[in-house]
Amino acid sequence: MSKQELDKQFESIDFRERLGLLKELGHLAHRLLMNHYGKIESYEFKGEVDIVTVADKAVEKAVVERITALFPDDSILAEEGGTHRGRSGWSWVIDPLDGTTNFAHSYPFFAFSCGLRYNDDTRAGLVEIPVMRETFFATKDGGAFLNEKPIAVSTVNCVRQALLVTGLPYFRAKVMDELFAPMRQVALKGQGLRRGGAASVDLCYVACGRLDGYFEIGLKPWDMAAGELIVREAGGRLSDYRGNPFTIFGKELVASNALIHNELIEEVLNPNE
Numbered sequence: 715m716s717k718q719e720l721d722k723q724f725e726s727i728d729f730r731e732r733l734g735l736l737k738e739l740g741h742l743a744h745r746l747l748m749n750h751y752g753k754i755e756s757y758e759f760k761g762e763v764d765i766v767t768v769a770d771k772a773v774e775k776a777v778v779e780r781i782t783a784l785f786p787d788d789s790i791l792a793e794e795g796g797t798h799r800g801r802s803g804w805s806w807v808i809d810p811l812d813g814t815t816n817f818a819h820s821y822p823f824f825a826f827s828c829g830l831r832y833n834d835d836t837r838a839g840l841v842e843i844p845v846m847r848e849t850f851f852a853t854k855d856g857g858a859f860l861n862e863k864p865i866a867v868s869t870v871n872c873v874r875q876a877l878l879v880t881g882l883p884y885f886r887a888k889v890m891d892e893l894f895a896p897m898r899q900v901a902l903k904g905q906g907l908r909r910g911g912a913a914s915v916d917l918c919y920v921a922c923g924r925l926d927g928y929f930e931i932g933l934k935p936w937d938m939a940a941g942e943l944i945v946r947e948a949g950g951r952l953s954d955y956r957g958n959p960f961t962i963f964g965k966e967l968v969a970s971n972a973l974i975h976n977e978l979i980e981e982v983l984n985p986n987e
Contacts, residue, residue: 732804733838733853735784736830739777740842740849743826746773747811747844754818767818770794773810773826781806793936805831807939807962812841813912822846827914829939829962836962839940841914850918850944858947860922867950867971868923873900873981876926876974879908879916883932896929899982913967917941920969921948927970927978929955935962942969951975955983 750769774794781790782798789805790798806828811817813824822845830838841850850865852858858865870876878900882893900907908925910916913933919925921944939962942952951972952960957979960967970978 728802728804729832729837732785732788732830735781736828736838736840737851739780739828740826740840740851742776742780743773743810744842744844746776747817747824747826751817751822751845752820754820766794767811767814769817770811770814774808777808777810777828791935793934803833807831807936809914809934809936812914812937813910816911821911823910823915824912825914825918827936827940829936829943831939836939836943839943841918841940841944843915843918848918850921850941852921852940852944852947854943854947856947858921858944860918865922865948867921867945867948868926869973870926870971871973873904873927873974873977875905876978877906877908877924878904878927878929878978878982879910879919879925880928881909881911881913881916881930881933883930892931895985896982899985903981913937914941917945917969920950920971921945923971927968927974929966929968929978929983931955931966933965933967938962938967942967945969953979955979 747769754767771794774792778790778792781788787800787802789800792808809827811824812827817824826842828840829836838853848860850860897907914937916928918941920928942962945952950969952969954964954966955968968979
């Protein structure tokens with residue numbers, strides 16, 4: 715067996731072990747989030763409008779402890795500061811509670827999100843939506859699933875018939891014109907626009923066909939690491955606002971069913987060019 719074949723075999727074994735942990739983390743986060751849901755009496759501000767609750771901290775602490783116990787040399791990038799740089803090549807990109815503001819107000823649109831990457835390539839992603847009892851999951855070249863059933867993006871082929879979703883970044887006071895110009899175009903040309911408040915859920919809803927497209931600025935890697943793979947594996951497309959290749963470290967995101975992607979970029983996001 716060649717060194718390349720041997721490396722691939724070991725990588726496959728490593729992947730299967732981590733895949734099992736990824737699913738375990740989804741169950742763990744589900745339980746912890748539901749233990750706190752509806753019981754938040756106070757929260758801290760991280761910025762002008764960005765908040766953190768005891769639930770964010772509890773989930774991140776439990777998840778990070780579990781990962782480091784089993785794979786101490788893996789890297790971790792987590793929203794609330796649980797960051798660790800390892801040397802294994804594997805990394806976990808974690809949002810312990812995506813949609814914290816929703817959660818703090820007992821609004822049931824929130825999720826746990828975790829992307830598993832190897833050498834900067836996302837290999838698996840899981841988004842757990844506790845109140846809805848929905849687990850979205852994907853592996854690279856392995857398809858996308860909702861509660862273990864295959865999912866696919868919608869077949870809507872024009873913005874006029876599309877239900878779209880967007881978000882408002884925490885620094886929105888500085889970019890009001892940039893934010894609301896696309897919303898105006900959707901009002902004129904689209905079927906409807908929603909604002910959910912949890913990027914990972916928005917991405918999953920595009921992946922399963924509930925939504926046809928999604929655009930937002932100012933996201934962080936942990937908002938997108940799991941959901942972007944789920945969209946790709948469901949047959950969708952991702953880019954920045956100009957149609958350039960997507961990266962989880964970018965500042966713009968457009969996700970769609972692929973059929974409306976070019977029109978979404980040209981007619982909604984850049985209508986005057």
